[in-house]
Amino acid sequence: MRSDKEMEWKTLETKYLFKRNWLTAKVEKVELPDGRIYDEYYTLEYPTWINVIAITKDGKMILERQWRHGLKIVSTEIPAGVVEKGENPMDAAKRELQEETGFGGGTWTQFLVTAPNPSVMNNLCYTYLAEGVELVSDTHLDATEDLEVFFRDKDEVYEMLRSGQFCQALMLAPLWKFFATRT
Structure with missing residues (x-):
C-alpha cells in the first residue's frame, strides 16, 4: 500500500x-x-458547516422544514448552518440552533464529522448532539431563511428517516448514526 x-x-x-x-x-x-x-x-x-441533532428536555427532537432552491423542494432537516470566520464549530452550532429555533442550553457533544464531497470541495461538516435543550429566546433568522420549526418523538423521526422523508446527505449520516448507536 x-x-x-x-x-x-x-x-x-x-x-x-x-x-x-x-x-x-x-x-x-x-x-x-x-x-x-x-x-x-x-x-x-466553502466555509465549515454544522448540523445539530437537538433533543428538548421533554425528549422531543427539533426539526425544520424549508425551501431548498437547488432542488426546488421543501426539505425536512435538522438545524444547520455555517461557521463564521474566526468562530469554532461548536459555538457556531449553538448560535445557529438558537437563531433558527430559539432553543439553547443543554449538554453538547461533538457527534460526527463528515466531508461533504472531498473530491471537489474543501470543507467539513460538524454534527453536534445537543441534549436537554430548552426555549431561551425568540428566533433570529438570516435574510434568506424562511423555515418552520417542529418537534417529533424519536420513534417518529426514526420512521421519517426510514420512509425517506429526509434527503440531505449531510443530515442523513448523523441521523442514521444516532439511531444506530443511541436507541
Missing part, C-alpha cells in the same frame, strides 16, 4: 474563477503521482 504522501497530487497552477463569502471556485493544473497532468481540475471552497 502506498503512503498518503506517495498518493498526493501536486498543484502546478491555481486560478480563482470567483470568490464569495459562501463559495469560491478555482481551477488548478495538477500533476498526479504517475506524472499525468490535468490542466483543468475544478474545486469549490
